Amino acid sequence: MDGKANISHVHSIDNITNLQTELDNRSLNNHIHTIANITDLQTNLNNKLLLTGGTLSGDLRIAKSSDHTRLFISTNESGSTADVIVVY
Secondary structure, rough: OOOOOOOOOOOOOOOOOOHHHHHHHOOOOOOOOHHHHHOOOOHHHHHHOOOOOOOOOOOOOOOOOOOOOOOOOOOOOOOOOOOOOOOO
């Protein structure tokens, strides 16, 4: 197979067209995107349930993620809990 590369072979950066330029121009870890740059981000943020405040209407469904599901409702700042009715 004259003219063919061995299955295993090595190239230097200089052997690959524009490789160094592409590496130099890549995004670094410290770069910024606006909300508009990320597809559907604002819509997804608007549809999130807030951790505090707001009103939830309709059923709240909690998916079972282990052998049991526990739901705690804090009724005051001390963290005491209220009675909760859970229907399986």
